Amino acid sequence: MPYDVVTFGEAMIRLSPPNFARLEQARSLDLRVGGAELNTAVGCARLGRKTAWVSRLTNNPLGRLIANHAREAGVCTEHVSWTRDDRVGLYFLEFGAAPRASSVLYDRKNAAIAQIKPGEIVWERVFAGSKWFHVTGITPGLSDSAAEATKESLVAAKKSGLKTSVDLNYRVKLWTPEQAGKCMREVMKSTDVLITTEEDIERVFGIKGNDYEEAARKTAAEFGLKTIAITLRENPLVWRNTWTAMLLHEGKVLRTKTYELEIVDRLGAGDSFAAGFIHGMLDGDVQRALDFGVAASALKHTLPGDFNWITREEVEAMLQGGGLRISR
Amino acid sequence: MPYDVVTFGEAMIRLSPPNFARLEQARSLDLRVGGAELNTAVGCARLGRKTAWVSRLTNNPLGRLIANHAREAGVCTEHVSWTRDDRVGLYFLEFGAAPRASSVLYDRKNAAIAQIKPGEIVWERVFAGSKWFHVTGITPGLSDSAAEATKESLVAAKKSGLKTSVDLNYRVKLWTPEQAGKCMREVMKSTDVLITTEEDIERVFGIKGNDYEEAARKTAAEFGLKTIAITLRENPLVWRNTWTAMLLHEGKVLRTKTYELEIVDRLGAGDSFAAGFIHGMLDGDVQRALDFGVAASALKHTLPGDFNWITREEVEAMLQGGGLRISR
Amino acid sequence: MPYDVVTFGEAMIRLSPPNFARLEQARSLDLRVGGAELNTAVGCARLGRKTAWVSRLTNNPLGRLIANHAREAGVCTEHVSWTRDDRVGLYFLEFGAAPRASSVLYDRKNAAIAQIKPGEIVWERVFAGSKWFHVTGITPGLSDSAAEATKESLVAAKKSGLKTSVDLNYRVKLWTPEQAGKCMREVMKSTDVLITTEEDIERVFGIKGNDYEEAARKTAAEFGLKTIAITLRENPLVWRNTWTAMLLHEGKVLRTKTYELEIVDRLGAGDSFAAGFIHGMLDGDVQRALDFGVAASALKHTLPGDFNWITREEVEAMLQGGGLRISR
Amino acid sequence: MPYDVVTFGEAMIRLSPPNFARLEQARSLDLRVGGAELNTAVGCARLGRKTAWVSRLTNNPLGRLIANHAREAGVCTEHVSWTRDDRVGLYFLEFGAAPRASSVLYDRKNAAIAQIKPGEIVWERVFAGSKWFHVTGITPGLSDSAAEATKESLVAAKKSGLKTSVDLNYRVKLWTPEQAGKCMREVMKSTDVLITTEEDIERVFGIKGNDYEEAARKTAAEFGLKTIAITLRENPLVWRNTWTAMLLHEGKVLRTKTYELEIVDRLGAGDSFAAGFIHGMLDGDVQRALDFGVAASALKHTLPGDFNWITREEVEAMLQGGGLRISR
Amino acid sequence: MPYDVVTFGEAMIRLSPPNFARLEQARSLDLRVGGAELNTAVGCARLGRKTAWVSRLTNNPLGRLIANHAREAGVCTEHVSWTRDDRVGLYFLEFGAAPRASSVLYDRKNAAIAQIKPGEIVWERVFAGSKWFHVTGITPGLSDSAAEATKESLVAAKKSGLKTSVDLNYRVKLWTPEQAGKCMREVMKSTDVLITTEEDIERVFGIKGNDYEEAARKTAAEFGLKTIAITLRENPLVWRNTWTAMLLHEGKVLRTKTYELEIVDRLGAGDSFAAGFIHGMLDGDVQRALDFGVAASALKHTLPGDFNWITREEVEAMLQGGGLRISR
Amino acid sequence: MPYDVVTFGEAMIRLSPPNFARLEQARSLDLRVGGAELNTAVGCARLGRKTAWVSRLTNNPLGRLIANHAREAGVCTEHVSWTRDDRVGLYFLEFGAAPRASSVLYDRKNAAIAQIKPGEIVWERVFAGSKWFHVTGITPGLSDSAAEATKESLVAAKKSGLKTSVDLNYRVKLWTPEQAGKCMREVMKSTDVLITTEEDIERVFGIKGNDYEEAARKTAAEFGLKTIAITLRENPLVWRNTWTAMLLHEGKVLRTKTYELEIVDRLGAGDSFAAGFIHGMLDGDVQRALDFGVAASALKHTLPGDFNWITREEVEAMLQGGGLRISR
Secondary structure (H helix, E strand, O other): OOOOEEEEOOOEEEEEOOOOOOHHHOOEEEEEEEOHHHHHHHHHHHOOOOEEEEOEEEOOHHHHHHHHHHHHOOOEOOOOEEEOOOEOOEEEEEOOEOOEOOEEEEEOOOEHHHHOOOOOOOHHHHHOOOOEEEEEOHHHHOOHHHHHHHHHHHHHHHHOOOEEEEEOOOOOOOOOHHHHHHHHHHHHOOOOEEEEOHHHHHHHHOOOOOOHHHHHHHHHHHHOOOEEEEEEEEOOOOOEEEEEEEEEEOOEEEEOOOEEEEOOOOOOHHHHHHHHHHHHHHOOOHHHHHHHHHHHHHHHOOOOOOOOOOOHHHHHHHHOOOOOOOEO | OOOOEEEEOOOEEEEEOOOOOOHHHOOEEEEEEEOHHHHHHHHHHHOOOOEEEEOEEEOOHHHHHHHHHHHHOOOEOOOOEEEOOOEOOEEEEEOOEOOEOOEEEEEOOOEHHHHOOOOOOOHHHHHOOOOEEEEEOHHHHOOHHHHHHHHHHHHHHHHOOOEEEEEOOOOOOOOOHHHHHHHHHHHHOOOOEEEEOHHHHHHHHOOOOOOHHHHHHHHHHHHOOOEEEEEEEEOOOOOEEEEEEEEEEOOEEEEOOOEEEEOOOOOOHHHHHHHHHHHHHHOOOHHHHHHHHHHHHHHHOOOOOOOOOOOHHHHHHHHOOOOOOOEO | OOOOEEEEOOOEEEEEOOOOOOHHHOOEEEEEEEOHHHHHHHHHHHOOOOEEEEOEEEOOHHHHHHHHHHHHOOOEOOOOEEEOOOEOOEEEEEOOEOOEOOEEEEEOOOEHHHHOOOOOOOHHHHHOOOOEEEEEOHHHHOOHHHHHHHHHHHHHHHHOOOEEEEEOOOOOOOOOHHHHHHHHHHHHOOOOEEEEOHHHHHHHHOOOOOOHHHHHHHHHHHHOOOEEEEEEEEOOOOOEEEEEEEEEEOOEEEEOOOEEEEOOOOOOHHHHHHHHHHHHHHOOOHHHHHHHHHHHHHHHOOOOOOOOOOOHHHHHHHHOOOOOOOEO | OOOOEEEEOOOEEEEEOOOOOOHHHOOEEEEEEEOHHHHHHHHHHHOOOOEEEEOEEEOOHHHHHHHHHHHHOOOEOOOOEEEOOOEOOEEEEEOOEOOEOOEEEEEOOOEHHHHOOOOOOOHHHHHOOOOEEEEEOHHHHOOHHHHHHHHHHHHHHHHOOOEEEEEOOOOOOOOOHHHHHHHHHHHHOOOOEEEEOHHHHHHHHOOOOOOHHHHHHHHHHHHOOOEEEEEEEEOOOOOEEEEEEEEEEOOEEEEOOOEEEEOOOOOOHHHHHHHHHHHHHHOOOHHHHHHHHHHHHHHHOOOOOOOOOOOHHHHHHHHOOOOOOOEO | OOOOEEEEOOOEEEEEOOOOOOHHHOOEEEEEEEOHHHHHHHHHHHOOOOEEEEOEEEOOHHHHHHHHHHHHOOOEOOOOEEEOOOEOOEEEEEOOEOOEOOEEEEEOOOEHHHHOOOOOOOHHHHHOOOOEEEEEOHHHHOOHHHHHHHHHHHHHHHHOOOEEEEEOOOOOOOOOHHHHHHHHHHHHOOOOEEEEOHHHHHHHHOOOOOOHHHHHHHHHHHHOOOEEEEEEEEOOOOOEEEEEEEEEEOOEEEEOOOEEEEOOOOOOHHHHHHHHHHHHHHOOOHHHHHHHHHHHHHHHOOOOOOOOOOOHHHHHHHHOOOOOOOEO | OOOOEEEEOOOEEEEEOOOOOOHHHOOEEEEEEEOHHHHHHHHHHHOOOOEEEEOEEEOOHHHHHHHHHHHHOOOEOOOOEEEOOOEOOEEEEEOOEOOEOOEEEEEOOOEHHHHOOOOOOOHHHHHOOOOEEEEEOHHHHOOHHHHHHHHHHHHHHHHOOOEEEEEOOOOOOOOOHHHHHHHHHHHHHHOOEEEEOHHHHHHHHOOOOOOHHHHHHHHHHHHOOOEEEEEEEEOOOOOEEEEEEEEEEOOEEEEOOOEEEEOOOOOOHHHHHHHHHHHHHHOOOHHHHHHHHHHHHHHHOOOOOOOOOOOHHHHHHHHOOOOOOOEO
16 A cells, blocks of 8 residues: 555664652553654654554564554554564653653663664565655664665665655664764765754764754755754753754745643654654645644643654644633 | 532533543543532532532432532532433543643533423522522533523522522533523523633623723623622643632722642632632622632642642631641 | 455443442543454454454544554554544443442443444445455444444445354343344344354344254254354353353354353453454364354453454464463 | 431541552552441441441541541531541551451551540430431440440430441450450440351350350340341452351341352441341341341442442342343 | 661651642552651662661561661661551651642651660660761650650760761651750750751741851851751742752851752652762762752652652762753 | 572563553553562561572663662672673563463563673672572573573582572573573582472473372482472462472471462462572471471462562461451
8 A cells, every 4th residue: 555654663662650750669660652763653644644664573462562552543564574583672761850851771672673684675565656755863773784774765765756754863872973974974865854953963964053054054065955854942941841943945944933842751752743744745835844843743742652642633723823721 | 408509510520541641542541520510519618618519410320420529529419300311421631731732522412411401400499598509601501401490590599599600601512602692691680790701701792891800890781790700810831820810899890819820630720719709708708709719729720620629728828828838 | 455354333432440449439440442343353353364343433532542442453444434423432341240240331322333324334345355244233223224234234245245244242221122133133134154142042033942052053044044153151250250152053063162261351252252253264164263263252351351462373372272371 | 317327436548559469569559448337337328328427537638538438428427526636547458369368457546536535426416316326346445435435325326216236346456355345245235236246246245156046046145135147258268258147036047148259358348238237127127137238248348448339229139139241 | 787877767658649639539649658867868878878777667567668668779777676566657748739838747646766765776886887877856856755865876976986967857746946946956966967947947946147148157156066058949839949058167158059940759858968968978078068969859859759769870960960851 | 798598590670561451452561570589589588587689780770670679678689790781681471360371471681690600709708607598490591601600609509508409490481401401400419409390300300200209209319309399289270279389308208288379479489489498497397398388488379579578477377377367
């Protein structure tokens, strides 16, 4: 079945102590599923797009649980590669409060996706008739073969005529800036849209500007990118942030509303920006893509879990200025 | 038994996902009981007033549960009309966080109260020796026969010598402004005290002023009302509001303290204002009624559920300026 | 996409107090999704069959939640008919313990499925290339138009070349035995396989035998049915039952193992028998169908919720005699 | 208001670790309210009797919580004596499983009820027009002044024309058999109906028989009692017991059905027998009183908490032979 | 074993309703352990100090639970004096939200620690080779004999060559300012470091200054104290405070960073300041002691429970300016 | 500090869905700590023995949590070897019900303990003055170096004069019977007491008898063992088992009581037998060791988690015949 959006990457079981407890205090853990590219796939599916997520999963209860959650949120898992080997990655999340930042303890080593091999996914079959492919800098950071598979996927996407977007998403616990930079520079060759932050541009590509706009311009120039989206967060506190994004598109800078956020769970916020943005781009309206991306991801901060359980109608209502009164 | 306060209306089972989850994410729902007039009855009972709540309920576990909760909070349920027919209304509540407003999904159609018929409650027996009767604009909005029963109850209350208060409480999901306006204008004829917001005055009666004070004055004039209370909320965020009220009494405007609120659950806040206000009015002190109403309802925002589980002593301590230190 | 199995019927939100509490004691309710035909669809999907569930749902968070749960369990919801009207049915479940039986309080009136109209589902598109269609006596009991839609679906299924199975599933709270009997006799005309209990045969068709075998033979004779499966439960206690089934197939009686059950949740057990049985029939092995149906549904009793979250491997292991030791 | 049943005694906050955990393992405790005479009052109220519970409570959140729970279950708390002194008694309950018995850790010393003084309750006002008074051997065991108050209450009850019942309920943690025996012998002078076990007769009164029937006869003879009810439990396991009772009435022995129980929570079972028995006695039918008492208390074992959240209809249905099938 | 830090005092079972509910609303209570001196002991142990907590506990599940929690957090309980008598103290905590302050209901009367007698602890054995002894003004406030034991402990500590610190910690529910003043003045004779607030200096010693600095200077002068630490909280709201401290050391005033806090649970914050401060003092760096105390206790506000489940590394990272970004 | 008992092995974080849910259904997981040798250490500590557990743990929140839980239960963790590398092992546990067995999903690969090297633990320091050393067949099964470290520990224990016990504990998911057999035969050379099951004797050593007694005799003969304990379980159901053990000691067979069990959680039951048995052996009474081991482990089945949170007094009371009545 042709998809509006295909994404490719890891998803993990996310375990977090309830009520701001630390892991050492926990006697139970809330279980959710998360992973950058799956989060984006969910975001697209919730906005009404036919979406598939491609990954490699161990066929045990934990692996199946991940696929179940993807489907529950409307994402097709038909192209997941199942194995009896390896393990399912986990991450442990502690919610913070000022002055204690939230923190993440990864236990993702030797997960099935890290063993994915180029050629394992028949990309032309996945991509046939589809429109958009999205991946982040996490997937190639998982292992050398995952990096190869990522590049393969992007090349195949371009070949099949899909638009491609890449979220830099640098993870210091996976690789060094040098390793990331080398790989992502190659990835840029098959990238149409870059989604990132000012900080990641500097860490991964070593590109600095006087401000994020200049950094974006330099990056666009260096890689010949037509479109770069940069998300902008101010976090003086843990439970209160502001959130917006800017877009550099064909040399022009676009801006949108800045949201004041009361934060329930900020994991997956960037990924839901990508989803909203892709949704808008599929409609061919760049400003609306930016608006939609920021509005959708602003809402994401108010929901528990990595997935953005909103509806298109809700985002649209917010873009038209819905307030904070209870509707009744 | 003669009551200080009698209220009349619907109460529903309230079901809400814990921890800011959306309904689609829920695997369990917190169960509470709520309904505007029952909430006000509870507020009065907690302040030490003998209080009865009149309604119609299906005699099944859910209907009994509603009556149980009312009694738990000190409200007499002796005059509830029980039936084996119909169903118990429900409402599903999602708690929001900026920029996502909290939202309510009603499933109250065909509830027992909507089938109440004029004559079903023997009001002279309920009212004998009692002092105050309170109802809101929700009850007549439930059905034509409920509207008739509401008017009947107010006429009977006046006949039995009770003071009457009405909270406009316009609900767009129940009826149109036109329908509400027509019915509530008639209701005003038996109303001594009107409790409302500037917005509802405009929506229901189509009365606008340059500010809420003028709107109140025009309303008082139009319906010959001696006393109108208007609650005032500012909600730049979902978890932080300010809250106060003004009172137009015999042509004079009274004001009281504005509270800075950290919000746990704002459902039932307006109803607990009514309770505190009625409590003060029963003591014959208008300014204190206003002070008490706002203080009691400010506290309500900090408690889970629609009911205001405070004590008179706590409200009085707050009126005397209690701070935010832990008492120990 | 062609399906191995298609089912058609209602699914409801199921709300139950945890830990054997009664509804009147509940302060939270566990939320699950259940409905006979959806349960069977889930059972088939979990055994590896491509399965679709057809229904009519209100497009609100509760309706979407039902579809989400179906997809989570591997069932296709593409053919669900969505509406903005009506409501989502609920049922409240109290778990019992001897001598108190478990009990169910339905609140399913005016649910969207009851308003389904013949012609609303384009059955030929659903059935194209598919193999098996399953429905129960609940669907036609929901309303006259649902009964018409049920008959329509069965006729269409036969026309499209599918095998059809019907579980009698008489519900006293939906209709009288006479109403059910009249309708289900007509339904039998398009039925290949009847799944039921001795008691329902008597209640719905008024057919009695000296034992369940004779009752089955009489029923087969009366409706010209080649295959009748009868599930057999003994419940001297609530938490301990025995469970098996017999099959009358082309005049021969087949039997299988009787399981001793420690019961966690028996809702959906009969439906998961149907699933296991259909799974086996699709492989063309009648004895194995019976074995599989009983083994799968024996396992169902040990899982919370209406859905049978087992795997085909687990059922097969049990058929080969797996014990009660912890595997490690 | 005249009551069908009045009871008098202590109620405590009951705190128990969920899921069979031990106290040392607990990170949360389930909170309920229990106390022998309150449990019986609740049992009577649930069966439709107008019931009041008399006690002495500290006016703090814990004391109010106890009264709230009593009212929630339909019991009048108007005659409770409130104090600002003393404390609210607690008991910690660990649920067992064979071969570990359930266990109770009392923390009830210096509770308000222990400080109750004769004359504190105006019994003639409580009893005016009422029918039945019930107390247990726990109340006089709490303190000397509580013992005096108990005797006073019974004398007043007889004077006001009420029937009186006493449940021996010997508690080894409160007093010695000698102390209990001396006091309860005096209590017997104002007792119409004695409810107890064979074991307590021996421990408190030192009366032994060859069997419980003979023990009952000897006790009846010694104290001139017309009616003695003896509950009979067999507990080879913790989660499975059998339960019945016998009645010695005017020299005749009456028996009733023996129930096979799957036990959720056996606290309050004896108290709910008393409630069912009193309910039947109020109707003047001794055999039905015995039947009702045993049936109601058999159901109690299947519910969490000390209170018997059943309805009269449910008990009556069980007496007519309701089975263990789910009604739907 | 010689300890870096020894503390002496009561610890109680702390019971609090979850999710901002009031006690009257609670159906379960979260259980934790807290007590000023134990909290400080835990704070020291978590920072890597060998720490013992001395107390008197009833040997029942609740008393053992307290010792278990101390050991879980790394505190030695070898010198606890166990008894079969008395009871375990409890405190009930309601979490507030503006304008409702959090509140505490103590039920600590007759706890084992109040019966401690001078001579019961062999202090020379506890202190042999140890470095620092800490106690608060709560311990002597529990009873006369506890006051004697406290003075005995301080004298013994000085005799064994330990540094001593005392947190004034005035508790109005335990004793009057006069009683506290009289006792604490005597305690000051064996005190090296005083930790307190401006308010407590005034309440206990009647010493006032134009500001807290002057109050500290006067106190230092009056008791000949070399070191006084004063914690400073601003709480315009319940969930948002600022927090810092000042130190008067050898006549010089030291200051440190002021933290903006999002508060999860402020119980034990002062105690964790003492811990961080002692930790720094043991390293002989006064400024760092102040920095460490404030940083550690700022973090404490973000954790549920009285114990400060942080690590030394985390405090050090914060002192070096860690931000609020999620590390990944 | 000299210990009564030292054990050596892995402990893992145990994660299990509540209420018999399957992993695929879980939205939260209960967190506990378990591991055969730690479980035995806890069992000994709870019976009053000074006990240390030796292991290797990653110094992150999960590793610290394991050590915290050990200390909470009274076990010394001073000799744990901490590392910044590797990971903390996990295991996922699904509770079953007949006919579904409970099941365990291990995720223990690359845990810190598997990287332990001979020489890493200074055994002579751990063992100095201690009495008993216990290890199971799991530790050597974790890796080759863990096997070497295990043998080293046993040799060192014998050299330091400790008694040694080994529980065969064959784990099919760790190694083949051949691998286990080869290693454990060597282990037997330093073993004084063998604790095992008939099945494991056959799987690991290939020794079969006509019954378990004969198998024990043959094993004793083959390895020159003076003492072999064999636990005996019958599990016709998951929630109901019988449990006992036999002892072959110096050629004589000893037996003890068989317990009827209502099972809450059987994990760690064998380990708590070892603990009770060692406790008795330390007192030098072989029959009492057997009695104590079986009684203690019978109680273990009734508690959640791997740890045996009982007291010595409770086991002794049970040995003297305590019944299933609630003590009050």
